[in-house]
Amino acid sequence: MLNILVLDDAVVIRSLLRLTLTSDDHVVDEAQTVDTAIEFAQSKSYDLILCDFMLDDGETGLDFIKAARTESLNKNTPIVMLSAEDSNAHRDILKTYQVSAWIKKPFTPIGLLRVIYKVLNIDYKESKHALFTEVSKA
Structure with missing residues (x-):
């Protein structure tokens, strides 16, 4: 069981x-804004943070990452960036901001779990996720 923080302004993405993640027995805290995510990150340690790149009101996931890397209990927590955008400039962000991986939206549940387990160096048992496997193949 992992403790995971999710930052995304879209309720549909947060719900997915x-x-x-909860179907895979993980505990999830959700934040819609950078400020809420910072509050979570300052009060609780996470195993992983999933962070949207483009947020509402001109905020970006980078605003959160800058704060999380300096002012929280999660300075070294792996961060996976989620975005509809995928370019070389965005890939440079991986290095500059110590982002562990970049997942392009839309993504499948199986694809998400594969990336998470790879980032955390955990063996991934796909057979455990028969429902997601069938949905992903449909």
Whole structure:
């Protein structure tokens, strides 16, 4: 069981992430804004943080990452960035901001779990996720 923080302004994406992660027996805290995510990160240690790149009101996931890397209990927590964008410039962010992985939206539940387990160096048992496997193949 992992403790995971999710930062995404879209309720549909947060719901999909929560469903996928809790179905895999993980505990999920959700934040819609950078400020809320910072509050979570300052009060609780996480095994992983999933963070949207483009947020509402001109905020970006980078605003959160800058704060999390300096002002929280999660300075070294792996962060996986989620985004509809995928370019070389965004890939440079991986190095600059110590982002562990970049997942392009839309993604499948199985694809998400594979990336999470790879980032955390945990063996991934796909057979455990028969429902997601069938949905992903449909």
